[in-house]
Amino acid sequence: MSSIAQKKGFGATLWDYLTTVDHKKIAILYLITGGFFFIVGGIEAMLIRIQLLKPDNDFVAAGLYNEIITMHGTTMIFLAAMPLLFGFMNAAVPLQIGARDVAFPFLNSLGFWMFFFGGIFLNLSWFLGGAPDAGWTSYASLAISSPGHGIDFYALGLQISGGGTLIAGINFLVTIINMRAPGMTYMRMPLFTWSTFVVSALILFAFPPLTVGLFLMIFDRMFGANFFDHTMGGNTIIWEHLFWIFGHPEVYILILPAFGIFSEIFSTFSRKRLFGYSAMVFATVLIGFLGFMVWAHHMFTTGLGATANAIFAVATMAIAVPTGVKIFNWLLTMWGGSITFTTPMLYAVGFIPSFVAGGVTGIMQASAPLDYQLHDSYFIVAHFHYVIVGGVVLGLLAGLHYYWPLMFNTMLNEKLGKITFWLFFLGFHLTFFIQHFLGLLGMPRRVFTYGADQGWDLFNAISSYGAIFMAAGVIVLIVNIVMTIAKNVPVGRDPWGDGRTLEWAIPQPVPFYNFKQIPLVRGLDTYWIEKQEGNTEGMTFAEPIGDIHMPNNSIIPFIMSLGLFVGAFGALYNGEQPWAIPVLGLGLIITFAAMATRSLKDDLGYHIHKEDLLNEKGGKH
Amino acid sequence: MMKGLKKWRLFSMLTALMIFLAGCGDEHLSTLTPAGQVGRDQLDLMILSTAIMVLVIIVVMIVYIIAIVKFRRSKLGEDFMPKQVEGNHTLEIIWTTVPIILLLILTVPTVIATYELADTKGMDKKDENGNNTALTVNVEANLYWWEFEYPDLGIVTAQELVVPTGEKVYFNLKAADVKHSFWIPAAGGKLDTNVDGINTFFLDFDNPSDTLEDGVFYGKCAELCGPSHALMDFKVKTLDREDFNAWAKDMKASADQAAPATAVAQEGQEIFEQSCIACHAVSGAGTAGSVGPNLATFGDRNRVAGYLKHNEENIKAWINDPQEFKPGNRMPQPEDLPGRNGKALTDQELDALTEYLMGLSVEE
Numbered sequence: 001m002s003s004i005a006q007k008k009g010f011g012a013t014l015w016d017y018l019t020t021v022d023h024k025k026i027a028i029l030y031l032i033t034g035g036f037f038f039i040v041g042g043i044e045a046m047l048i049r050i051q052l053l054k055p056d057n058d059f060v061a062a063g064l065y066n067e068i069i070t071m072h073g074t075t076m077i078f079l080a081a082m083p084l085l086f087g088f089m090n091a092a093v094p095l096q097i098g099a100r101d102v103a104f105p106f107l108n109s110l111g112f113w114m115f116f117f118g119g120i121f122l123n124l125s126w127f128l129g130g131a132p133d134a135g136w137t138s139y140a141s142l143a144i145s146s147p148g149h150g151i152d153f154y155a156l157g158l159q160i161s162g163g164g165t166l167i168a169g170i171n172f173l174v175t176i177i178n179m180r181a182p183g184m185t186y187m188r189m190p191l192f193t194w195s196t197f198v199v200s201a202l203i204l205f206a207f208p209p210l211t212v213g214l215f216l217m218i219f220d221r222m223f224g225a226n227f228f229d230h231t232m233g234g235n236t237i238i239w240e241h242l243f244w245i246f247g248h249p250e251v252y253i254l255i256l257p258a259f260g261i262f263s264e265i266f267s268t269f270s271r272k273r274l275f276g277y278s279a280m281v282f283a284t285v286l287i288g289f290l291g292f293m294v295w296a297h298h299m300f301t302t303g304l305g306a307t308a309n310a311i312f313a314v315a316t317m318a319i320a321v322p323t324g325v326k327i328f329n330w331l332l333t334m335w336g337g338s339i340t341f342t343t344p345m346l347y348a349v350g351f352i353p354s355f356v357a358g359g360v361t362g363i364m365q366a367s368a369p370l371d372y373q374l375h376d377s378y379f380i381v382a383h384f385h386y387v388i389v390g391g392v393v394l395g396l397l398a399g400l401h402y403y404w405p406l407m408f409n410t411m412l413n414e415k416l417g418k419i420t421f422w423l424f425f426l427g428f429h430l431t432f433f434i435q436h437f438l439g440l441l442g443m444p445r446r447v448f449t450y451g452a453d454q455g456w457d458l459f460n461a462i463s464s465y466g467a468i469f470m471a472a473g474v475i476v477l478i479v480n481i482v483m484t485i486a487k488n489v490p491v492g493r494d495p496w497g498d499g500r501t502l503e504w505a506i507p508q509p510v511p512f513y514n515f516k517q518i519p520l521v522r523g524l525d526t527y528w529i530e531k532q533e534g535n536t537e538g539m540t541f542a543e544p545i546g547d548i549h550m551p552n553n554s555i556i557p558f559i560m561s562l563g564l565f566v567g568a569f570g571a572l573y574n575g576e577q578p579w580a581i582p583v584l585g586l587g588l589i590i591t592f593a594a595m596a597t598r599s600l601k602d603d604l605g606y607h608i609h610k611e612d613l614l615n616e617k618g619g620k621h
Numbered sequence: 622m623m624k625g626l627k628k629w630r631l632f633s634m635l636t637a638l639m640i641f642l643a644g645c646g647d648e649h650l651s652t653l654t655p656a657g658q659v660g661r662d663q664l665d666l667m668i669l670s671t672a673i674m675v676l677v678i679i680v681v682m683i684v685y686i687i688a689i690v691k692f693r694r695s696k697l698g699e700d701f702m703p704k705q706v707e708g709n710h711t712l713e714i715i716w717t718t719v720p721i722i723l724l725l726i727l728t729v730p731t732v733i734a735t736y737e738l739a740d741t742k743g744m745d746k747k748d749e750n751g752n753n754t755a756l757t758v759n760v761e762a763n764l765y766w767w768e769f770e771y772p773d774l775g776i777v778t779a780q781e782l783v784v785p786t787g788e789k790v791y792f793n794l795k796a797a798d799v800k801h802s803f804w805i806p807a808a809g810g811k812l813d814t815n816v817d818g819i820n821t822f823f824l825d826f827d828n829p830s831d832t833l834e835d836g837v838f839y840g841k842c843a844e845l846c847g848p849s850h851a852l853m854d855f856k857v858k859t860l861d862r863e864d865f866n867a868w869a870k871d872m873k874a875s876a877d878q879a880a881p882a883t884a885v886a887q888e889g890q891e892i893f894e895q896s897c898i899a900c901h902a903v904s905g906a907g908t909a910g911s912v913g914p915n916l917a918t919f920g921d922r923n924r925v926a927g928y929l930k931h932n933e934e935n936i937k938a939w940i941n942d943p944q945e946f947k948p949g950n951r952m953p954q955p956e957d958l959p960g961r962n963g964k965a966l967t968d969q970e971l972d973a974l975t976e977y978l979m980g981l982s983v984e985e
Contacts (some may be wrong), residue, residue, distance in 0.1 A: 142845060352681070364670045367670055
């Protein structure tokens with residue numbers, strides 16, 4: 001917590017990370033945890049493709065396969081993609097808007113630890129009697145009748161980590177509204193900040209329906225309620241609505257930050273201002289808004305009737321318009337620019353055809369009568385992997401390479417980065433393109449095996465071989481990361497040379513207080529403006545050097561989340577173990593005691609004094 | 622129906638060519654080889670939407686390729702400073718309105734087809750005698766098998782749906798345990814079988830299925846329903862109306878089937894009546910709601926347990942250990958059957974049971 005960097009032992013570093021409220025360190029925590037779960041989800045994906053490599057395969061048993069697909073989807077969405085995006089948001093957004101931290105540093109830490117313990121809890125199901133097996137959508141009739149504790153782990157784990165996500169979303173909303181530097185008007189915010197802003201609003205409205213649905217599920221399964229038991233007057237379709245009212249905005253929660261990252265990358269590596277900035281902002285907001293109007297397109301075959309299906313079909317098609325606007329503005333950003341193909345730019349360039357392909361199949365599925373054929377077939381599997389891998393994951397990998405120097409003051413190896421890109425990109429298309437046709441040829445999704453001679457054998461084999469390329473790409477990436485950390489060559493400020501936004505103007509390594517003086521923002525791409533005017537400081541300052549108020553580190557968020565983790569075991573074994581209710585109580589007591597401590601004990605933070613700041617070099621310019 | 626779409630037949634032909642090149646899959650299973658009007662309407666929409674989308678992709682790819690070829694820094698030089706363009710209103714308007722127009726082109730047939738495919742009024746149409754004019758089948762999806770009841774005909778069957786050709790066949794769909802989804806890819810889109818209520822739709826078939834490779838269309842469960850979801854297949858046999866009427870009559874008559882011909886089969890019948898009949902009916906006359914699949918047509922079927930090849934070996938293997946084949950299904954292991962007192966079936970008993978089951982037939 002000292003302002004002077006010093007060598008610390010492992011224990012001290014660990015304690016530092018357990019208690020940190022610094023957005024930059026929380027970003028690293030998100031990156032490590034999200035990266036770990038990405039590997040776990042990837043291994044699950046490989047098991048799926050090995051099982052489907054040939055017909056009538058018995059590599060994994062029927063029930064286990066359902067656990068694997070459920071955990072693959074749940075892990076990738078909730079525990080890999082979202083946390084990784086939060087990692088980049090934490091790393092970049094406060095720096096992009098000229099803030100010293102997020103609005104609620106304590107909540108930022110709490111959000112991370114709730115996600116962490118929720119994710120660990122969910123994955124412990126593998127070792128405690130079996131993972132959830134009703135798909136990531138966990139449709140109620142199957143989920144309620146699922147034996148064992150898998151679904152309980154799903155409901156409780158997601159409830160805890162979902163709480164963390166909600167907290168993080170609120171935090172970014174408040175941060176972006178309140179913490180912008182002087183001159184950083186809304187229409188000067190970088191696109192990544194804009195997309196974070198919109199996504200935080202989506203989280204605020206989308207996660208509560210999930211929370212409600214999960215609570216109903218928890219009550220049904222663990223405490224004898226009957227919300228989803230139709231024989232007792234319950235209704236399973238309610239779960240479908242609640243889940244998709246959350247679930248559809250959720251996919252925009254994933255893709256919009258990726259759009260933001262790509263917007264930054266296109267502009268930076270084309271050495272050109274983002275084309276149609278205001279149209280891009282408007283399109284982002286519109287996509288976020290329309291994202292709440294279309295959930296029932298996931299339920300076209302549920303039997304909602306022609307009118308509902310027709311309305312939701314038309315609403316869904318409408319989303320193509322702002323998305324198309326974004327695609328064309330990116331293209332026109334490159335047009336007339338000076339494009340350099342760094343690794344992040346390669347991902348961005350690879351993203352366009354991949355995402356367009358995913359988008360147009362989305363339109364096909366928006367046509368409700370056609371969707372009756374495509375729904376729950378391999379066509380939809382291909383579609384959402386084109387959107388989520390071709391959009392979100394390419395965005396995450398692009399962001400990883402792009403923001404790595406900002407986060408660690410080193411640069412990932414470009415050559416290995418490009419090898420990763422080509423392996424992953426080609427493997428991705430090889431795996432998923434062919435799956436469109438599997439769907440058209442009548443192959444349903446979520447099947448643990450398939451009979452030979454239904455015309456699916458060859459395409460499945462091709463798909464499985466493609467997955468090997470993706471895995472190889474990820475392995476090269478891991479090698480790259482390990483080598484970069486081992487070499488530890490500092491790169492300094494603006495390592496890409498064409499940085500345009502405020503985060504690249506800060507001396508590296510970024511001081512823990514971010515800005516010695518809060519900057520004055522003079523336009524869109526403020527760092528670019530300063531560079532053009534030959535300002536070697538990289539920014540104009542809005543204030544003289546003065547005392548900086550900083551929050552204290554705290555272990556309380558960790559303990560609060562730990563309490564929920566402990567309590568969840570009590571809920572899980574309710575009615576089965578005599579210790580269940582006491583453990584539930586114990587967990588809640590831990591959490592509430594931690595909350596009480598936080599409320600009753602004044603923690604006013606501390607000040608870095610002006611004199612210390614004047615002596616501080618704060619990295620090299 | 623859907624006269625507005627007729628002109629898209631041109632596209633149909635184009636796509637037919639494309640599909641031919643790509644290999645259009647099996648005629649009894651692929652959505653690309655529709656067996657009736659419903660499937661054809663959906664394929665037409667697929668072709669229309671694909672055509673529009675390919676157009677969009679081509680435009681995007683042209684701009685994209687020119688941009689990344691023409692404006693690379695390696696060509697323009699390290700010092701080239703691009704003009705910092707803010708944007709262009711005309712372009713923004715163009716790429717907002719053109720997609721809207723393209724989407725409208727897709728929206729109109731989409732909405733029309735949505736309503737047409739949901740129109741099940743024909744189900745309640747009555748002739749002068751008060752009988753329903755159209756055939757309705759009540760489908761009940763069970764953990765991992767399908768029951769098909771023909772309420773107007775007073776017959777019931779399982780695993781193999783039999784329908785007449787050349788007319789709309791209406792379906793009432795529901796699930797007995799967890800949610801499933803009823804999908805005959807070649808005939809048309811799926812509809813979920815919910816536990817909470819009945820879903821209704823229709824399909825139609827042009828031709829009798831006896832010309833197909835297996836003599837049947839393939840049906841699938843399209844909603845994850847448990848460990849053996851992948852194995853919850855069914856088959857569809859289509860007959861022209863005359864043959865269908867004959868089949869229905871035979872089904873109705875199967876209530877008083879003649880005693881099995883051979884002594885071995887008679888022994889099988891005894892075992893069946895002791896241990897199996899509590900769940901499995903052998904008469905096609907009846908109503909829905911039985912515990913296990915109706916076996917009246919067992920000897921005529923295409924598959925054992927919905928997906929295994931229909932031979933004596935598989936029948937014995939299945940009866941001997943159903944959990945091994947379809948994990949999570951509700952059929953008891955042989956030793957748990959009524960009257961078995963924990964004893965497994967001997968080879969001789971299995972032979973007898975198999976011979977009896979193979980003799981259950983309503984087709985001549």
